[in-house]
Amino acid sequence: MENTNKLNTNVPLEYQTETGKLNILGFWIFLGAEVALFSTLYAAYFALKDGVMEGPLPIDVFDFNYTIIMTIVLLTSSFTSGLAIHEMRRNNIKAMVVWLIITLLFGAGFLYMEIAEFIHLVHSGATLGTNALWSSFYLLTGTHGVHVAIGIVWITLIIFQALKRGLTPDTAKKVFVSSLYWHFLDFVWIFVFTGVYLLGMVK
Amino acid sequence: METENKNVQANRFPWSQVIGFLLSIVLTFAAVWVGKITDLSYSQIAIIVFAIAFIQAAVQLFMFMHVTEGEQGKWQLGKMFSAAFFAIVIVAGSVWVMNSMH
Numbered sequence: 001m002e003n004t005n006k007l008n009t010n011v012p013l014e015y016q017t018e019t020g021k022l023n024i025l026g027f028w029i030f031l032g033a034e035v036a037l038f039s040t041l042y043a044a045y046f047a048l049k050d051g052v053m054e055g056p057l058p059i060d061v062f063d064f065n066y067t068i069i070m071t072i073v074l075l076t077s078s079f080t081s082g083l084a085i086h087e088m089r090r091n092n093i094k095a096m097v098v099w100l101i102i103t104l105l106f107g108a109g110f111l112y113m114e115i116a117e118f119i120h121l122v123h124s125g126a127t128l129g130t131n132a133l134w135s136s137f138y139l140l141t142g143t144h145g146v147h148v149a150i151g152i153v154w155i156t157l158i159i160f161q162a163l164k165r166g167l168t169p170d171t172a173k174k175v176f177v178s179s180l181y182w183h184f185l186d187f188v189w190i191f192v193f194t195g196v197y198l199l200g201m202v203k
Numbered sequence: 204m205e206t207e208n209k210n211v212q213a214n215r216f217p218w219s220q221v222i223g224f225l226l227s228i229v230l231t232f233a234a235v236w237v238g239k240i241t242d243l244s245y246s247q248i249a250i251i252v253f254a255i256a257f258i259q260a261a262v263q264l265f266m267f268m269h270v271t272e273g274e275q276g277k278w279q280l281g282k283m284f285s286a287a288f289f290a291i292v293i294v295a296g297s298v299w300v301m302n303s304m305h
Contacts, residue, residue, distance in 0.1 A: 015273050028270075028279040035286035036293070043297035051301075068235065075227050082220035082267045180268055187263045193231075194256040198238045202248050 012089050013172035020173040027177045031184050038188050041140040045196065048132040055130040058137075058200030061121055067197045070113045071189065074148075077106030078186035081179045088175055093167050096175070100159055103182065107152050114145050137196065144188055151182055223266025230259045 014020050084099035118138070121127075126134045155178050162171045234255040238248055264270045270279050 011273075021274060024273060025275040025278060028275075028282050032282045032286040032289075035283075036289050039290040039293040042290075043294045046294060047297045047301035064239075068231070071231060072228070075224070075231065078263065078267055079220055079224040079227075082223070083217055086217040086220060183263055183267045186267075187260055190256050190259045190263070194234060194252050198234060198252055199245075199249055202238050202245055 012176075013167060013169045014176040016169045017173075020169050023173055024177060024180075027180055031180065034184065034188075038140075038143070038191075041136070041143055042191065042195065045133075045136040045140050048136050052131040052133045055134060056124055056126050058133075058196070061124040061126050062197060062200055063117075063120070064197065064201050066113070066117065067193065070110055070117075071193045073106050073113065074110045074186050074189050077103045077110065078183050080106065081182045085176060085179050088167065088172060091167060093162065096167075097159055097163065100155060100175070104152055104155055107148055107182070111145060111148050111152070114141065114148075140196065141192060144185065144192060147185055147188075151178070151185060154178055155182065219266045219269070223262050226262050226266070227259055230255050230262070 014024065080099050081103045084096045084103060087095035087099060128135055128138045158174050158178050162175060165171050234252045237251050264283060270276070270283055
């Protein structure tokens with residue numbers, strides 16, 4: 001599979017091989033499919049949220065300041081992930097790894113806060129089985145949370161590989177693609193925050 | 204190639220990330236302000252905060268993910284536009300159908 005690879009040293013490492021270029025384009029197409037996945041979950045939440053009769057309402061159980069902190073934590077991790085790529089392109093693998101680890105720590109912090117929030121919600125009577133609003137809420141936020149968890153494991157493995165093999169067109173591509181994934185998690189969260197939490201607190 | 208020049212400016216300060224980060228924070232709090240502090244109606248608030256969310260999504264795409272970067276930049280951007288179209292059709296379509304059903 002690597003046979004068509006020609007090096008072009010004017011471009012960043014991750015774009016230097018045909019495989020790298022195609023993998024990056026392919027990953028954008030995957031992200032397009034992920035948009036469709038989250039759209040369906042989002043659509044389910046919006047279609048169902050006003051049709052429930054019993055169970056607590058979002059406005060009664062959400063702690064909005066807590067959600068703002070979660071949002072800032074994930075946003076910051078997206079920023080530090082971008083800085084990791086910036087350092088990767090300066091061929092500074094140490095700084096890249098440091099920023100990636102900071103990214104993962106923020107990601108883990110977000111996940112911890114989300115799980116703590118779910119526990120709080122369940123204790124407030126909003127469980128997966130309460131009604132259609134909360135079922136679709138947990139499905140949407142849970143799918144996003146699972147993506148964050150997968151991203152943490154994935155990027156951790158990539159850090160080990162990059163440290164072992166150094167920055168090559170192959171490892172650089174993996175770091176780059178995983179950073180696209182990480183930015184995408186924040187991309188999705190923007191809409192969850194706006195549509196579910198912020199609008200859930202209005203009126 | 205112009206796309207290549209864009210890629211080579213790697214030794215500078217990461218302006219695009221820093222500006223993108225500041226913009227995202229400002230836009231997040233702008234949405235919170237519109238939703239929590241102003242006295243607009245629910246539908247007015249919904250339109251404004253979703254407009255802000257789309258701007259923020261664009262900030263992620265252009266300033267963090269550099270969607271137009273690389274030889275396939277146009278395809279990447281096209282893919283994201285088609286994904287945005289699908290998303291709007293799925294979400295707005297579902298809500299419309301479910302709310303006009305009964």
